[in-house]
Amino acid sequence: MTIQRRVAVLLLIGLVLAPLAAHARTPEQIRQRADQLRRAMGNPLERFERAGANTVELEPVPEQTVGSGARQAALQMPVIVDPEMEEIPGGELIDPGQGELIDRGDVVLQPGETIVEGGGMYFDEPYCDDGACGSCDSCWGGGSCVQCLIPLGYDPWVRADYLLWWTKGADYPPLVTTSDAGTVRDDAGVLGLATTSILFGDTGYNADTRSGFRFTVGEWFGPCRQFGLEGGYLTLGEVNTSFRGDQTTFPILARPFFNVRPDPQPAPAAEDAQLIAFPAVFDGSLAVDLSTEFQGAHVMMRRALLREFGFSMDVLTGWRYGRLEDTMRITQGLTVLDDPPVAPGTTVDLYDLFETTNNFNGVELGFEAEYRRHRWTLQVISRLALGNTRSKVFIDGQTTTTAPGGAPNTVAAGLLALPSNMGTYEKNHFSVMPELGINLHYDVTCRLRATVGYSFVYWSQVARPGDQIDRSLNLTQIPPGVLAGPALPQFSMDTTDFWAQGVNFGLEYRY
Numbered sequence: 001m002t003i004q005r006r007v008a009v010l011l012l013i014g015l016v017l018a019p020l021a022a023h024a025r026t027p028e029q030i031r032q033r034a035d036q037l038r039r040a041m042g043n044p045l046e047r048f049e050r051a052g053a054n055t056v057e058l059e060p061v062p063e064q065t066v067g068s069g070a071r072q073a074a075l076q077m078p079v080i081v082d083p084e085m086e087e088i089p090g091g092e093l094i095d096p097g098q099g100e101l102i103d104r105g106d107v108v109l110q111p112g113e114t115i116v117e118g119g120g121m122y123f124d125e126p127y128c129d130d131g132a133c134g135s136c137d138s139c140w141g142g143g144s145c146v147q148c149l150i151p152l153g154y155d156p157w158v159r160a161d162y163l164l165w166w167t168k169g170a171d172y173p174p175l176v177t178t179s180d181a182g183t184v185r186d187d188a189g190v191l192g193l194a195t196t197s198i199l200f201g202d203t204g205y206n207a208d209t210r211s212g213f214r215f216t217v218g219e220w221f222g223p224c225r226q227f228g229l230e231g232g233y234l235t236l237g238e239v240n241t242s243f244r245g246d247q248t249t250f251p252i253l254a255r256p257f258f259n260v261r262p263d264p265q266p267a268p269a270a271e272d273a274q275l276i277a278f279p280a281v282f283d284g285s286l287a288v289d290l291s292t293e294f295q296g297a298h299v300m301m302r303r304a305l306l307r308e309f310g311f312s313m314d315v316l317t318g319w320r321y322g323r324l325e326d327t328m329r330i331t332q333g334l335t336v337l338d339d340p341p342v343a344p345g346t347t348v349d350l351y352d353l354f355e356t357t358n359n360f361n362g363v364e365l366g367f368e369a370e371y372r373r374h375r376w377t378l379q380v381i382s383r384l385a386l387g388n389t390r391s392k393v394f395i396d397g398q399t400t401t402t403a404p405g406g407a408p409n410t411v412a413a414g415l416l417a418l419p420s421n422m423g424t425y426e427k428n429h430f431s432v433m434p435e436l437g438i439n440l441h442y443d444v445t446c447r448l449r450a451t452v453g454y455s456f457v458y459w460s461q462v463a464r465p466g467d468q469i470d471r472s473l474n475l476t477q478i479p480p481g482v483l484a485g486p487a488l489p490q491f492s493m494d495t496t497d498f499w500a501q502g503v504n505f506g507l508e509y510r511y
Helices: 003-013 015-021 027-036 045-050 069-074
Strands: 108-110 114-116 121-123 150-152 156-167 170-172 176-179 196-200 203-205 210-221 227-246 253-259 270-277 282-308 311-336 347-373 376-402 409-411 423-443 448-462 496-510
Touching: 156 227, 156 448, 170 282, 176 227, 196 227, 227 311, 253 282, 270 311, 282 347, 311 376, 311 448, 347 423, 347 448, 376 448
Parallel strands: none
Antiparallel strands: 108 114, 121 150, 156 210, 156 496, 170 203, 176 196, 176 253, 210 227, 227 282, 253 270, 270 282, 282 311, 311 347, 347 376, 376 409, 376 423, 423 448, 448 496
């Protein structure tokens, strides 16, 4: 392959993959490596039999070895021999079995009867007489047939990863406030006053690390590994944030909002607060519960783009799915102690509920490059999905008032959820979902691989609960009242971005 063509290919995946291509070997280095890869030990015999080749037993060889006793024992295992082949310089006649393995990546017999660690598994296309691998002329860059050696894995494979990730938090406005002791009732919990402090809200939540898992399966089609299919699923465990408060922990407990106070109200619109606990007036409690859950899946086709000793690159194309769910629920209850004209002992129970669900479906294109050195493999992944995000927002609220000795009276209104913004809303957005990843693999055995890595996933145009909250409230619409003035709060589908990132620890098994 010419340098110009290699650069053109690598530009497709950005500068992050360019350093890997710099490790490509010259034709002379490739020939030298091919001389080392003339025997493969420990390969499952049935794979050679499927290739239609003959098998013989090797004579014992001197124990001039490097590595473990398992490698030495592998010298006694069968390999493929074709006595009609021409002699390979520097060693015995080894027929890879019409395109079968000549280096298993675990044990390779080198001239001098010494075992060394291999750099992967390879096909030698000159022996693909059945045309399965194509001719040497079909290899990228043309030239010497030795450049047709293609790194291999086993056919099907499965991989499981433990994820230790964190995500972008969901932002919320101020939701709960308190005030200094001695604050007058009209100023209690009101934002903007020196005596008021925020207990919950005015920041992002659910950005903590969490555990999850990712499960991936794949299969290569044909012995030359030119095409493959891969599918995967990941989920991050639900993360929750909660707040609890009552009159014992916070003698003054309130929920702030902006009161529109339409005409004919005498007071102008301004910051206000709904009191839940206030000395000698209300005893009450409040709970805020937030939850976030993220999951995704993909199905992709692989196509070999570049194959060289120690370096490979595949192009990926397929479908990607993502799902992000957030919930915010505020539950409160209070008992009136002294608030004329309300009868003492009256209880008021209320909740506000904001739920958002985002579903992404899109077409994905990506590249995956690997640099191999003996048992170690460095993998870099770059993918980009373009598609549609369907966002769904559900807003609900309810207030139940019970007078002493009376029946409960329930109305469909909370505080932040009122008739003007309650309901279910859906909207489609064009979104992008890129993913970047880097993984370091170690081949524990010829079939089992251990992995550690880092992944980053970004998602544009998602709806989250805090962005759907309108703090401007027109309280005249609370049943049985009749709306007077602007219909506030109002709903507008506001979107933001989301990301998830973290480290992965996994095991991969190749059949």
